[in-house]
Amino acid sequence: MRLTRTLGCTAAIGALALATACGGSSSTSSGNGTFTPPKLTAQKTLGKGEGQVNLIAWAGYAEDGSNDKSVDWVHPFEKQTGCKVNTKTAGTSDEMVSLMKTGQYDAVSASGDASLRLIASGDAAPVNTGLVPNYKDIFSSLKTQKWNSVNGVAYGIPHGRGANLLMYRTDKVSPAPTSWSAVFDKAAAYKGHVTAYDSAIYIADAALYLSKSKPSLGIKDPYALDQKQFDAAVALLKAQNADISEYWSDYLKEISAFKSGDSVIGTTWQVIANLAESEKAKVSAILPTEGATGWSDTWMISAKAKHPNCAYQWMNWIVSPKVNAQVAEWFGEAPANSKSCALTSDKSFCSTYHAADEPYWKKVHFWTTPIQQCLDGRTNVKCVPYVKWVQAWTSIKG
Known part of the structure; x- marks a missing residue:
């Protein structure tokens, strides 16, 4: 059973911002x-x-x-x-x-x-x-x-x-969360016990939350972020970093962390939630009101x-x-x-x-590869390409 999906591209991206992301193209x-x-x-x-x-x-x-x-x-x-x-x-x-x-x-x-x-x-x-x-x-x-x-x-x-869900310990998180705000704006309540998916694509999760919590940013697609929108998502994740226990990519480690209480709230997949419950972890997983990435x-x-x-x-x-x-x-x-x-x-x-x-x-x-040509149809701005997401992710994690 494969339960890891490691994303990222560190190669240089050219004008199209994805065609040259690990090879050239005439696109x-x-x-x-x-x-x-x-x-x-x-x-x-x-x-x-x-x-x-x-x-x-x-x-x-x-x-x-x-x-x-x-x-x-x-x-x-x-x-x-x-x-x-x-x-x-x-x-x-x-x-x-x-x-x-x-x-x-x-x-x-x-x-x-x-x-x-x-x-x-x-x-x-x-x-x-x-x-x-x-x-x-x-x-x-x-x-x-x-x-x-x-x-x-x-x-x-x-x-x-599949969807990227919000999982929490039912005996340690109260009231039961309904929004991603639990791991962003309200993450301090669980300082040192918040977990997040370890990938640059997780920036989209922050962007999705901001699309609902700060509509003035005008985010229509979490994978189509202009510089201002991107900077807001990065800033949110840098603030979240202070409350993170660990960024996960190994499902076994995430299950172990929720069982021990090292992590009490954060992103997961349905299959991981099922496995955690089968191992007697007191967890529940939801699709928050803002929706989710997947x-x-x-x-x-x-x-x-x-x-x-x-x-x-x-x-x-x-x-x-x-x-x-x-x-x-x-x-x-x-x-x-x-x-x-x-x-x-x-x-x-x-x-x-x-x-x-x-x-x-x-x-x-x-998940969709972010490119300079904004995927939400805007033509008056350039969106931040994925290689910049990868660079930002390094700075987010410190």
């Missing part, structure tokens, strides 16, 4: 708050499988029975298609981006902070969703979104999603794929109802296929993870 601004990626076309027809497929995946996304004999959706795929699966497990989005640039891999399970980089750099090709029969059953709210498409052109097949992963095909037909077959397989249900339960996230919920072994799973709860997901702002 240009489209003037509409997005960009024009390199001219690539989607595969038109599905041919005979090439005998193998090389994947880059998060741990838990391409299980072959080696971790748990009962958890294996690779060998059935190989038997059905004749495509041998070779998987490179990546620990960070930056690693995925770098590996895709080698041209040695056919597909990748990219998170939203990496997907736009891969599109802009020309490393990911548009996908022909007509070659993925199971695409029709993907929740519509996951299709052609700003983190997996450009100007309505799909660049991947949605895999699953992730949505997308299977993307390499523009240099040597085994594109097997890659398309894999994408169709991994989002098929039964397999997508298995992946979601093993990993701990909401499945992308709307038919998967009827096939989970835990019949309450999709309810717990809000899989079909669209009003819930409308409150979740999925």
Whole structure:
């Protein structure tokens, strides 16, 4: 089970502010708050499988029975298609981006902070969703979104999603929180016992809170921040730092901290909250009134794929109802296929993870790579690119 998502890119970013974020590109601004990626076309027809497929995946996304004999959706795929699966497990989005640039891999399970980089750099090709029969059953709210498409052109097949929640110790935090103010403006009440996700993308969490608590800043999208908005988010996080016990990226450490009381309130994921409760920690996790940030992963095909037909077959397989249900339960996230919920072994799973709860997901702002062309559509200002977020995160943590 993969329970870490380490983000960040320390390479220099050029004018587009994402295309050169770990590689060059001929992309240009489209003037509409997005960009024009390199001219690539989607595969038109599905041919005979090439005998193998090389994947880059998060741990838990391409299980072959080696971790748990009962958890294996690779060998059935190989038997059905004749495509041998070779998987490179990546620990960070930056690693995925770098590996895709080698041209040695056919597909990748990219998170939203990496997907736009891969599109802009020309490393990911548009996908022909007509070659993925199971695409029709993907929740519509996951299709052609700003983190997996450009100007309505799909660049991947949605895999699953999750929200970054607020978890607290029910015996130490009273009254029960309903707002992110508990870890920002009111964090001093729990000084030395507040925890936060250790990633530059966490700046978006502060921006989301400010969009509600300080509407005069005009924040419409937590990933589209002009300099004034960005500075306000950074200032909020620097103030929060005085109350932080630790920034977490290891789920085991977070569970341990909540069990011991070293941490009593902070960000988490539903699966972590479930595990903490199963270990008798007195915790509860909520989606605060302001909403939350979150992730949505997308299977993307390499523009240099040597085994594109097997890659398309894999994408169709991994989002098929039964397999997508298995992946979601093993990993701990909401499945992308709307038919998967009827096939989970835990019949309450999709309810717990809000899989079909669209009003819930409308409150979740999925990770998206910040670029200079403001993603909220503004053209009269430049937004702060992700490389600046990474630099600021270092100063926030001190």
